[in-house]
Amino acid sequence: MPEKVVTRFAPSPTGYLHVGGGRTALFNWLWARCKGGTFILRIEDTDLKRNTPTAAKQVMQDLRWLGIEWDEGPEVGGPNGPYLQSERIDIYDRYVRQLLDAGKAYYCFETSEELDALRAQAEAQKKGFVYPRPQRFPSEQDVAKARADGKPVTVRFALPMDKPLVVEDVIRGRVSFHPAELGGDFIITKSDGFPTYNFACVVDDHHMKITHVIRGQEHLMNTPGQKALWEAMFPGRPTPQYAHMSVTISDTGGKLSKRERPQTLRTAIEKMPNVDIEKLAQVGGITADELKSFLKAQTTPDIPMIEAMAEHLGVRLPEINIVDFFHSGYLPETLVNFLALLGWNPGDQREILTVEELIRSFDLTRLTKSNSLFDRKKLLAFNTEHLRIEPPEKVLKHFKAYLAEIGSPVLKADDATLSRILQLCEGARTFEDVERKSAFVFVEDDQIEFEDKAVQKVLFKDHALEILGEVRGKLAERDPLTEHGIEEMLRGLAEQRQVGLGKVAQPLRVALCGTTISLPIFDSVSMLGKERALRRIDLTLQRFEATGQGQAE
């Protein structure tokens, strides 16, 4: 009977979950789910400098949005806790003690500066740096003395140097390393008493009985050291199986990094002819000097400020974090499907898969070796498809969450109306499209903002205002107002005037919405109702008839 699969996702809490992290989490989760195993969330918060207090919460929120639920971990508990490494220090200490007593690890007292100097020296001689292991390991007395002298105390693992370290990787096969190439003995306890990643990871993977470690290829070089550590601490126990996945690259060039969003904004501002620096800084909630410094690429304001300024300027920032996709109106099912297909495929020609299908088809042996670009255009196509195939209740739920997130007036609508809107927007690419097409229904009649371009192109052309007047008259006569009736009336009018339906529908659309884009015109009218529709037409006629043809306000 094969042992039960246990996987884990082990993020360090430094901010929102980004696309790469989401993908790593997803593959681990998928593997656990398709094997009926356990998926553990473990927070690797051993770097006091980098961790932010809210980051772990953000990561968990993002995972939940994706639908990735953990069987063990923070907030849900489990038999192998605690799941925050910062709360497991005594466990690590115990193993360090053991290693020390067995002569497999030893104390060191160099400062970072001294280490840097040694590395520089090695580099000057064009040699790879290998930490020089002392002949005699320092004693506890030496440690006490070092501490008294104010020297930093760390612990290094004595890496067996005699034989090559071989890693069997599920994706990459057998990979061999020479201990010296790894830099020799590495630190397992930092001078602040916290374990390093490579050490804590091994202890926890053993304690939590992890069977498969699925992670990015950036960890491949850590694996031989971890394996050696494992053998020193848990001899005879099999290590987890390792699978080092390809990484995901940005389609805007280079790495998929958090810097991309500020960078995009900076580039956009540079290309703009005359930007009001004062005003923009005010919108972003920063000083003009801070903004100037940002533009000179000297500093970077926080993301909310970047976002506020981008929105003000109408600049689209590339999505990097999982939460960015939520904000842009994507379904989590789309992300899950798309991310799963970056470096994996079901082996047949299917591409659009639901989460259930993904779980059913997943297979760790079908992972791709080469890196892949994150193609946002293809993601958009996937979202269009998922909007169509996911159950309407599910879509509605996500749509409401989206509306709440962006603070849309459409939030005022009841579920039935929302469902109808969603149905009318069949073929939409994101919730953003749906919101934009339907928002007009939920703003006050006299609060409609007229897009200048729409007014010029539609209202001031081809006797549009005259037609609009006629539409108004016929609309007033109709009672009761039905969609069918509206259609009949508009089509009749177009035919009568010997013009296409567009010549009638577009002026009406602009009158109702202020823009040229909205829900289908018959539904637009019926959703507003007769009174509000008439009122909007009147307001439009009043406002633009006086202005005269060919002139906008």
Next chain:
RNA sequence: GCCCCCAUCGUCUAGUGGCCUAGGAUAUCAGGUUCUCAUCCUGGAGACAGGGGUUCGACUCCCCUUGGGGGUACCA
């Protein structure tokens, strides 16, 4: 610099020595449907990085070159 990984249409990929005249998706181009936007339908163009081997036969196996990615921390 050293070490490790990778290499098929623009992009994501199928392909495990003959099923390949290299398949699908997306993007793109042309045409069509349509009240706007989007969808949708039809069709087109588009790839085995280069060079050596091995073999009756290489996209598939080996070597080199080139290119890309990662690592080289008291970060994870």
